[in-house]
Amino acid sequence: MCKRLALVISAMGGIVSVGAQAAEENSLAFHASGQAVYTQIKASGEEFSPPLFQLKADIEFTSGNMDGLGLQGLVTVPMSDDEANGLTLEVTQQSGIYVTLTNPDTQPEDLRVSVLLGYASTEIETLLPSLGEEAKHKDTYSDFSWGFSLQDQIVDGKPFYWTLDFLRYYKSDDLRIDGLGLGVTYAF
């Protein structure tokens, strides 16, 4: 396991702990999002793009010492699978937890840019009937994950935002999992 990944996880734990203490003296904002995700899974020179639907919730400090720092969780459900050369590939589950970093000077009407650093887990099921008994496999890939998020208010004065995300969920020498999501966020 990558040592730097352990540092990130430790840092996330520390931030959550500090955040809990700081919550009493800082204002918090809550957001919930739903978005369609175009997933790109690349392995052995082939690309698969099974569409997903993603639900996200985040909490963020909006004042005080931790202004701009937040915590985001996401879960994904499959919308469909993808197929190439007789191989069917489906993302059966996906989840992630991220620290979000946003410019605290961003106003509600501004384009909001956030950096996401965290950990993601993706379960992939493959089915290649030609392999007979070994046709079906399900594996979970978990690792450090990072990405960016853009949000822009849909209508002035209303708490709805367009959201465009890019996240890298997993990368190794053999496999890369990326996602590009577009959806709507509601700010509580």
Next chain:
Amino acid sequence: MHFKGTALALLLGAGAFGLSGCGGGGSGDSARVAQTVDASKNGVISVALDDNEGYIHVKGNFQFNLIGTDKDGKATNLNEQASWTLSDPRLGNIKNGLFTASGQVGTLTLTVSYAGLTDSQNVVLTDANLIGITVEHASGSVDVCKNTQFTAKTVFNDPHHYNYPLTWSLVDSASRDLASFADETKPELSTKKSGAVKVVAKGKDNDGKVITSPEYILDIDPSIVALVLTSDKSTDMNQGQTATATATAEYRSGPNTVITANAALRSSNETVMTVNSTTGLINAVAGTRLGTEVNLTAICDETPAVLPLKVFKPEIRNMEIVDETGALTSTESLQVRVGADIDPRIKVNYVDSGFDPEVYTGKDVAWKFVETSGYDQEKITIDGASGLIEVDASLILTVNLILTVEARITKIGGIDTEVGSDGNELKDTIKVTIKP
């Protein structure tokens, strides 16, 4: 601490990119997905390890092969795609099917998987003692200037055969005049002359005693009938250009064969062109405007080949007078005091942008003062060939005297020259201030 500022966010974002480099450390057999995708493309439906004895010497190695078969029976080697594991990694390591022993005796299970399909076998690591070696060759002869491979049959104090570390050599100087082993640990012989060579293989037994094979006599046939040298670029080369030369031999029988590394490539003039005799890479070092001729030669068993080449210096675009330091820095004027001298230079720019400007070193340059009167021509002189300006100490000046110097390149490579490639005359003028 106040967590504010886009800069910090960007800094952490940059950190995220750095952290992304640790990918692959997470959980999940990502190779299996890649293998399954691979299987969907090559149609493999079953895998099996290629037959082998399963005995490996602790001093040696062994290449295992995983063969995949599609529904039509077509075989594919999957060594690079498969995942190889050893039940006891202390006994050795394996990569792409190549097992390298660590030196310990023992037994392990080798398991190889591909897209969820697996095969495995037992492997025994022994320290059997070497008692004999026999050198073998497929045909007993080779065309001159070709490389050829030997094999060694090793005999141990058990019934198995092993890959065992051996060294290869030629027995006598007569053999070494005809051929050589580029790497004594590899059984590949490079030949350069015809005749008979004596080859032996050697290995050490468990007590360190050297076991030597009987001499094997290989005939190097004088079968070459012609040798041709070619270049992958024009034989007219510009200074600084590189190309690759190839020596191709025609034999009495069989196809023409590239024998560059065995053809003793040489340059007739290494100040003009160099050649790497192994790779055939030729480098045009220095040429002239009209081209300097140089021969690339090759020889195989007294059959020679010559490739005449010409190295050109690039075409001059224009010229400019600069100061005597030759620093190539453009200047508006030069200065010299009474009793001193100055030796200005000519900077030339070339047409080809690949050639940097430089101080002109050609001989045919004419220097003169533009003014023909108004100064003491005996005490202020200019060398018409070199441009050296000398001001005699006896010259009496009360104020600065300004003269104009002209330089002109009259010939390049012995040919009269009037204009550079920019259409202007190859000449320049500059003011020279003579100070009291």
